[in-house]
Amino acid sequence: MSLHIETPLIESLPLSRQAGRSIWLKLEALQPSGSFKLRGIGLACETYAQQGKRRFVSSSGGNAGVAVAYAGQRLGVPVTVVVPESTTERARNLLRELNAELIVHGASWAEANTLAQSLLDDESAFLHPFDHRLLWRGHASLVDEVARSGFRPDAVVLSVGGGGLLSGVIEGLERNDWGELPVIAVETRGADSLNQALRAGTRITLEAITSIATSLGAKQVCERAFDLARSHDVRSVVVSDRAAVNACERFLDDHRLLVEPACGASLAMAYEGAEALEGFDKVLIVVCGGVTATVDNLREWARVCA
Structure with a gap:
């Protein structure tokens, strides 16, 4: 399903x-x-979970980040979302409500993304907001x-x-x-x-x-x-x-x-x-x-x- x-x-x-x-x-x-966003991100998260990934990492504080957090909650996989300092308090609260680990870093998405990439290991999957098949x-x-x-x-x-x-x-x-x-x-x-x-x-x-x-x-x-x-x-x-x-x-x-x-x-x-x-x-x-x-x-x- x-x-x-x-x-x-x-x-x-x-x-x-x-x-x-x-x-x-x-x-x-x-x-x-x-x-x-949940259509593509949901499919990606399900695929990564089937491959044995044990954590999802995202660098979006908006719709993509919330979709990853939702998918992780449904699949029982921990989620880390790195957001820039410009991310609204509402977006941060939505991520917290979905039990995502929230990290605030940098003035822009690019800086948040760089940190998110550095958190990856063999058991983690990175969920890009828009650029993946x-x-x-x-x-x-x-x-x-x-x-x-x-x-x-x-x-x-x-x-x-x-x-x-x-x-x-x-x-x-x-x-x-x-x-x-x-x-x-x-x-x-x-x-x-x-x-x-x-x-x-x-x-x-x-x-x-x-x-x-x-x-x-x-x-x-x-x-x-x-x-x-x-x-x-x-x-x-x-x-x-x-x-x-x-x-x-x-x-x-x-x-x-x-x-x-x-x-x-x-x-x-x-x-x-x-x-x-x-x-x-x-x-x-x-x-x-x-x-x-x-x-x-x-x-x-x-x-x-x-």
Whole structure:
């Protein structure tokens, strides 16, 4: 039995009215860990446990770290998560509640990651937030579920941070013979490493993450996602923080679900009437979720973006 659940696939009447086309939602925010990350991380953790690994180590204080902690708790495997000093108190508390060993180190994810790597031994497995084939294979399962439902979209909309979800969704499209379906890959301005890489023709590294959508804050997209974005029909779109936050607010009203701006970026495609949706009658949006967002956070983001 998988650690992730099969999430609802629904047609959103409010978003469909707003976008002028049929908008369908894959509600990954309802995963037990609060985000899509559990699909790939759950598969990876199960695989490593079967190989005899006796500890999981992660360097993410956000959705990936919580997913690792959840998987470790379910599998009875101790978990160590190294987070940077910028990690919110809510994220830290979520990790503690899942009985993860929490280590706070460094000003950035890169510094936390370096320490996490130094903790590994032969009995430990490292869970990368987005750059591993097991993660992509696990994330692809969300497309399997859509295909089994009998619904076939004309295009898929998803948010891009490090590129793990993009890589997994394209893998899922290909293994369900949907390889021709376009993917609209959305980032916020200031966390747009994929968009800038595609424009430059090479993987670039952002000097800093300036977007409030910190879950999209990979300074460099993974190589697999970059390659797929050039070989598959991937349409890169960048939205403002304000558009992402506005989408979060409206989505909370429309569907009673609180998501973070990283997810709001994709929802903004429907709420903002994006040109990228033109020509598509049925659009699937991956509602990737976000476990560390609170109503107070949303109010503060809205104030900052006003």
